[in-house]
Amino acid sequence: MNKILLGAILTAIVHCGCSHYYYVANVQNVPLFQEKEDLHISAFLGAGDESFSIEAQTAYPAGKKIGLMADFMTAWGGKASDNDFGRGIYLDGAIGYFTPLGQAFVFEVYGGAGISSHLPPFLLSRNQ
Numbered sequence: 001m002n003k004i005l006l007g008a009i010l011t012a013i014v015h016c017g018c019s020h021y022y023y024v025a026n027v028q029n030v031p032l033f034q035e036k037e038d039l040h041i042s043a044f045l046g047a048g049d050e051s052f053s054i055e056a057q058t059a060y061p062a063g064k065k066i067g068l069m070a071d072f073m074t075a076w077g078g079k080a081s082d083n084d085f086g087r088g089i090y091l092d093g094a095i096g097y098f099t100p101l102g103q104a105f106v107f108e109v110y111g112g113a114g115i116s117s118h119l120p121p122f123l124l125s126r127n128q
Helices: 002-017 121-127
Strands: 040-047 051-061 066-079 084-101 105-119
Antiparallel strands (some): 040 051, 084 105
C-alpha cells in the first residue's frame, strides 16, 4: 500500500512539474439589481507577473424579476522568444432571477453557459 501511495505522489509531482502556468481568473459578474430599469456595465484590465487581460461585463433586467448577463475576457502573456506564451478568450451568458430583500439586500441566482479557447505556444508557433 505504501509503495502504491508513494508511486502516485511521485507521479503527480513529476507531471505537475512539467506543466505551464495558464490560469487567469475573471471577475465575478454580480449586478445586484433592485428594479427593472437597472443596467450594469463594467470593464476591467488585469496585469500579473506573466499575463495581461481585458474583461467586459454587462447585465440587464429583461423583466420585473428576470435578469440577463454576459461576460467576455481575453488574456495573453509569456515570452514569445522563450516559446512560453499563450492567449485565450472566454465568453459566457446567463439568465437568472432577482428580488430585492428590503432596501439593503438583494437575492439573485443565475445559471448559464460559456465557451473558451486557449492557444498554447506549440499551437501558436504552427499558426504563425
